[in-house]
Amino acid sequence: MTLSLDLQGIAEHLGIHPSQSCMDEIETALHAEIDSIGAYSDAIKVTVMLQERGVVVGICSNLVKPYGAAVKRLFTRRSQGVTIKDMG
Template identity: 30%
Template sequence: MTVNKEYEELLAELGIFPPAAMLTQLHCEIQEELGSLTLFDDVLPTLSALLHTGIRLAICSNLAKPYGAVIDELLPQHVDLIRCLSYEVEAIKPEREIYDWIVRESGIPADQTLFIGDTRLADYEGPLKYGFRALHLVRHQPPRGGTIASLAEILD
């Protein structure tokens, strides 16, 4: 998830040359998964509301290269998002380098940045460790210390 290459190229660099049928199957399975990805209902209204207040937004995700294009399709093109995708910045959460990248690119100090995500270690504990404010998004459970159940809760 830290290499900006298609999987065929990456496999070849690693000296792995699977049969063509296996590559075709892998490609089909990846395309099927990519086609099934959607946003939760609270994402676009929340992003829109935040943008109208002038808050800078970023997306920070541990992804392999094929998923980046889906992010571009799902999020409105007119939204000015700082895009921190692990394969593009060559670091993954919870490594310090990816959080430093966010601070450097946004120009906003960590202690003035709210990090929200659904993975406890990468999106909550990691950011807290490096000085960010953070909330852990745990859908379908009542919120408790440091968690929210819906992205829309940050608007309250």
Template identity: 30%
Template sequence: MSAPELVIFDLYGTLIRFGVQNHPYRKVMQWARQQGRPPHPEDARTIMTLPGEAADVFSRMGIDIPDHMLRQLISEIEQEIESLTLFDDVIPVLRRLDSYGISMAICSNLAQPYGIVVDKLLSDFHFIKCLSYEVGYVKPEREMYEWIARHSGVAPSQSMFVGDTVHADYEGPKEFGFRARHLVREGPQLKNEVIGDLADILSDFH
């Protein structure tokens, strides 16, 4: 089998790790429930597919946050973003792929404030960016994978998806037609196509 022409990375848990996790969106949703707003099955998807700052997104969901809670929300998001770092294997692997002339993409489910990390920590590399709040879909929705295939111009069979979430980053991509590797950084790698380090994907390019 020929080497992939495109490698698609999940972002959080794959390339980026949190030093601090405050779960600020979850706290607001818990508060809203206490105020009488019942949770909706689409809440998480809505948060990750609506563009805008947190207060704007919540307002469009019918949740008006008190000023003190909004200040806390913003502060906790900023604290999380400040704590973000790359996993140790990321830069060496990206440099190697870059030297091979391999195209790279990022495909991530996330709220808009967390998208800044791509420019903050990965500005040395060029990525096709498929971010849920920009494209209006979330993994494992088929439209998310179609967006990547369309904008990259690379056939799914010549693309490899790499991520740490089984359904969104491995099973969904495989069903669509991508090659895929499930990244398990901690714990046994008991199945084929499961890797414990990003460097393991480099064997596909020898």
């Protein structure tokens, strides 16, 4: 989780050479899982409440790079002024 890589990059880094059909299947499964991710309702409420009071909020996650899209989707849609930075 210390490398900022997509699935293809991870495979290359590990020296794994799956077929394109295998990579496509894994990518499809990954996107379905990412689409199913949700935030706890209290996390959204607290984030918005703090921002309304002028508190700068940071969201940290130990999920790997592809999951960052879910964090962006969940928190930028419900609160204003959120900047998501990939610390990769």
